[in-house]
Amino acid sequence: MMEKNKMKISEKTAFKTDDKDPPKNGKDYVVAARDFSVYYGNFHAVKNANVSFERGKVTAIIGPSGCGKSTFLRCVNRMNDLVDSCRTSGELIFDGINIYHPRLDIVELRRRIGMVFQRPNPFPKSIYDNIAYGPRLAGSIKKSELDGIVETSLRRAALWDEVKDRLNSNALGLSGGQQQRLCIARALAVRPEVLLMDEPCSALDPKSTSRIEDLIDELSGEYTIAIVTHNMQQAARVSHYTAFFYEGSLIEFGKTETLFTSPQKQATNDYITGRFG
Amino acid sequence: MKTSTRKVLDKSFTLTSYASLALMCLVIVLFLAPIIVNGIGAVVFRATVEHDKFLYETLGRESSGYREELEKSNAARKPLYEMMAHFEKSDNYGHLVEKINAARAQCLSKLESEADIIFAALDIEDSRERLEKVRAIADAAWSPYINEISALADDSLHNGGTLSAAEILKKQSNSLPGAAKLALNSLYEKKKLSFQQKSMLRRNFTSFPMSALAQNLEKLEQANAAYNSFKKGVAELLGPSTAAEKEKLNLLRQKYGQPRENLARDVFEQSVLHISVAEKDAEGRDVVRKVESAEYFKGTPVEEMISYMQKNMPQMMQYHWTVYLGFFFDNPYDSNIFGGIWPMILGTFYLTVGAMLIAAPLGVIAAIYFSEYAKPGRLVSLLRMCVGTLAGVPSIVFGLFGLSFLINTLRVSESKSVLAGAITLALLILPTIIKASEEALKSVPNSFREAALGLGAGKWKSIYSVILPSALPGMLTGIIISMGRAAGETAPIIFTAATSTGAALAVWEVFTQATPALPWNIYNMCSEHEMADKVQHVQYGMVLTLIAIVLTLNMVAILIRAKIQKKLKN
Known part of the structure; x- marks a missing residue:
């Protein structure tokens, strides 16, 4: 019964958010938030945010600690469901349907919106099994096909050359940077449309950071990427659009060059020039 | 606080902790040393030829040089x-029998030959004088016979042969009254005597030698009893x-x-x-x-x-x-005096493994529920409280529960059985397994859950494929340590599974049969066993075996944890 009641995202019918689609300005938005709020109990963590991720572009979300940027990102694939006291209001639309629709199939949503976490979190399994985990979930799959997916994913994550000889060794034996790229490869293996990255470089050294940034650059175009970062230089380097959150509110959202060179708001200016944060 | 004060405090604290650690080690050594030494003595010891004889004749094993x-x-x-x-030979004094019989015949014949003197004595008016006279005559008449038997008794006491001497004296005391009666009858025929006179004669001429015989016989019997006691000791040895x-x-x-x-x-x-x-x-x-x-x-x-x-x-x-x-x-033979402790070891194994087979799946499932599914609420906190209470219930209460509920109410078996004992032990260790497994599940980083869910795994799938494997070492440790506890528990199996004697059970018998088990038999053999002081080596041997089983289980737990952790961390 449960399964039948679950609505596939592809059956857009009941989910269509009728009258007022977000302003498109001739652009193709994959994810769009409209007056989206998140509460932890009584705490209003994200206040009426209006942010959109354009297809094939990189959107950076910046802001000081505790401003709600990670909370917002984790809502996009409903990872915040793990927090009992968390509830939302407003609309968060993915591919034309509301992510928080009660009958939405979360598993399918998460398969289409992949996520890379702050700390590398490979499973304590072999490198191969880590990558194969997602595809195997989708159902039985031929070994040759799986091998292909593993190789493609690792190549896309620029890790193939480093690990091709030891696919069966434990993933926990990799360095921190390699582990994070493995996590990216693992997320790519399920062929998501959107890739959410929650401060993916904060636990890494500068060299690994620059490799991940290169990787993000390569992946953009093919994937829609949203990246939360503390590092303003990083946001400036990798993203096309930047959203600035402050104390739960979206202060400013726009093209990255514009936001960093001529911010519209005083708070944005103060933050990017290092007055606080 | 001054630096010097702090240093003094630091040092005294360190010293105290070292001292308490040393004390603990000392106690363990003091406690374990005698058990280990005596327990090894059950296996390695100075045997006698009788040990090898037992092995050869009863178990069919011939030891080298037997x-x-x-x-x-x-x-x-x-x-x-x-x-x-030689000492016990029955005819030591065969040659003396004739002599004694001759002396007796001679004494009895005196009755006839001295009849007149006797009758004269009986006629004395004064009763005391009359008695003395009669006694003197009897004494004189019987003295050769009494001398013979006293000599025989003394000789045998000194030179051995009390057994055959006692035989002779017994025969004498059996035949003497008859012979004396015959002799007296011939006296009665010669003269008409009053009843009083007759009884006086009978008393003095019959009971007089009889009491001498009895005295000598008693001496001999005492000596024989002492010899038999000695002989019994030799046979025991x-x-x-x-x-x-x-x-x-x-x-x-x-x-x-x-x-x-x-x-x-x-x-x-x-x-x-x-x-x-x-x-x-x-x-x-x-x-x-x-x-x-x-x-x-x-x-x-x-x-x-x-x-x-x-x-x-x-x-x-x-x-x-x-x-x-x-x-x-x-198998043990004859109240553990001979043989080994195989049924006890096997019984402990059945009980422990049975308890584990029942408690481990239940415990792990309960832990998964508590850790992954339960939403905080009144019901869950009530359940948690129940688990906590269960952990605090004295083990004897579990035993009573097993008897009254499992055996008397549910009738899992007719009476005591390994099955009932294993279920009782399972209930006893269930809280420990739940707690340990829950801790193990909680120690799995949340990032694993997020990663699995983020890749589109359902809840059960993420638990099954990522969280359980990561929590496995902790769970196994908890389960194996609980097994150690189950192996050593006595109280729950007293009522439900343990017998003091019995053969080793086959696997299919565990559902209906009670079994001996190490903890219970240690108690039984030390306190209620009929030969408790003769089987000390078995007691220590069982204690050492039990300790070895529990320690081995704990070691295995540590090794498994170390191995899996190493594998997880590469």
């Missing part, structure tokens, strides 16, 4: 048995002297002598060098007293036997070091 040993010990025992046979004698015995412990050197020495000291003698105390009550046999048998052939045994004990028993691994794999 035949040679047997020959040597038989050769050493032969002189002793010969001495004993060496086993029955002949094969025919052995066949007649029912108990295995009577068929063989002492199998261990220390036991042999004890028996020699207590039952051969000392004997029990029945005596009357000042108030006339019978008491049994232990006396030194060398002192008691001084001057008799038994003294020679004792000194021979003292000299030749090692040859007779053939002491030698042996390793009896059968202690772990043999």
Whole structure:
């Protein structure tokens, strides 16, 4: 019964958010938030945010600690469901349907919106099994096909050359940077449309950071990427659009060059020039 | 606080902790050392030829050099048995029987020849004078006979042969009254006597030698009882002297002598060098007293036997070091005096593994529920409280529960069975397993859950494929340590599974049969066993085995955890 009641995202019918689609300005938005709020109990963590991720572009979300940027990102694939006291209001639309629709199939949503976490979190399994985990979930799959997916994913994550000889060794034996790229490869293996990255470089050294940034650059175009970062230089380097959150509110959202060179708001200016944060 | 004060405090604290650690180690050593030493003594010990004899005859295992040993010990025992046979020989005094009978006939004939004197004495008016006179006549008449039997008794007491002397005296006391009656009858025919006169004659001429006989006989019987006590001690030490004698015995412990050197020495000291003698105390009550046999048998052939045994004990028993691994794999024979502890080990194994098979799945499932599915609420906190309470219930209460609910109400088995015991033990260790598994699940980083969910795994799939494997080492550790606890628990199995004796069970019998098990049998053998002080080596051996099982389980737990952790961390 449960399964039948679950609505596939592809059956857009009941989910269509009728009258007022977000302003498109001739652009193709994959994810769009409209007056989206998140509460932890009584705490209003994200206040009426209006942010959109354009297809094939990189959107950076910046802001000081505790401003709600990670909370917002984790809502996009409903990872915040793990927090009992968390509830939302407003609309968060993915591919034309509301992510928080009660009958939405979360598993399918998460398969289409992949996520890379702050700390590398490979499973304590072999490198191969880590990558194969997602595809195997989708159902039985031929070994040759799986091998292909593993190789493609690792190549896309620029890790193939480093690990091709030891696919069966434990993933926990990799360095921190390699582990994070493995996590990216693992997320790519399920062929998501959107890739959410929650401060993916904060636990890494500068060299690994620059490799991940290169990787993000390569992946953009093919994937829609949203990246939360503390590092303003990083946001400036990798993203096309930047959203600035402050104390739960979206202060400013726009093209990255514009936001960093001529911010519209005083708070944005103060933050990017290092007055606080 | 000043730096110097802080340093002093630091040092004194360190010192105290070292001291308490040292104390703990000392206690453990003091506690374990005797158990280990004595427990090893159950397997490695100085055996006697009787041990090998038991192995060969009952279990069909011939130890190396057994035949040679047997020959040597038989050769050493032969002189002793010969001495004993000579001592017990029944016709030592056969040649004296004629003499005694002749003396008796002579004494009785005096009755006739001195009839006139007797009648004269009976006619004396004064009753006291009359009695004295009659007695004097009887004394004179019987003295040769009494002298003969006293001489016989004294001779046998000094030179051995009390057994045959006692036989002769018994025969005499049986036949004497008849013979005396015949002689008296011929007296009555000669003269008409009053009833009083008749009874006076009968008393003095019959009971007079009878009491002398009885006195001598008592002396001899006492000596015989002492000798029998000595002989029993020898049989206990060496086993029955002949094969025919052995066949007649029912108990295995009577068929063989002492199998261990220390036991042999004890028996020699207590039952051969000392004997029990029945005596009357000042108030006339019978008491049994232990006396030194060398002192008691001084001057008799038994003294020679004792000194021979003292000299030749090692040859007779053939002491030698042996390793009896059968202690772990043999059934016990005759109240654990012989054989090993296999049924107890197997019973403990069944109970422990059974408890684990029942408790582990339940515990893990409950832990998964608590850790992954339960939403905080009144019901869950109630359930948690129940688990906590269960952990605090005394184990004897579990035992009673097993008896009253599982056996009497649910009737999982007719009476005690391994199944009922295993279920009871499972309930006992369930809280521990739940707690340990829950901790293990909680220690799995949340990032694993997020990663699995983020890749589109459902809840159960993420638990099954990522969280459980990561929590496995912790769970296994908890389960195996609980097994150790189940192996050592006594109270729950008293009511539900344990018997003090019984054979090793086959696997299909565990559902209906009770079993011996180490913890219960340790208690039973130390306190309620009929031969508790003779089977000390078995007691220690079982304690050591149990400790070894529990420690091994804990070691395995540590190793598994280390291995899996190493694998997880590459």
